[in-house]
Amino acid sequence: MVKITQKYHDGAPLKLLVTARSIFHFQARIQTACTLIERIGQKRGELVKHMQLLCEAYIELAYVNVTHLKSERGTPLLLTQPVT
Numbered sequence: 001m002v003k004i005t006q007k008y009h010d011g012a013p014l015k016l017l018v019t020a021r022s023i024f025h026f027q028a029r030i031q032t033a034c035t036l037i038e039r040i041g042q043k044r045g046e047l048v049k050h051m052q053l054l055c056e057a058y059i060e061l062a063y064v065n066v067t068h069l070k071s072e073r074g075t076p077l078l079l080t081q082p083v084t
Contacts, residue, residue, distance in 0.1 A: 041048040 037048055
């Protein structure tokens with residue numbers, strides 16, 4: 001059993017207990033997902049490629065620093081406006 005201590009965004013500790021069994025199940029799920037993506041990719045390669053790019057874009061967007069925008073006031077973005 002492995003104890004992992006991480007911090008929440010507010011600094012409070014988060015403790016996780018990771019067992020060999022949970023690691024095995026996690027790795028098995030990853031392998032199954034990779035196999036499924038590979039099978040779908042053989043028939044719908046373009047779709048899989050675009051979905052992977054979309055996922056990478058969401059992950060990149062999640063890490064964008066927006067602290068300078070949190071205090072900003074202004075006109076809200078309308079849903080009818082194109083995103084540029």
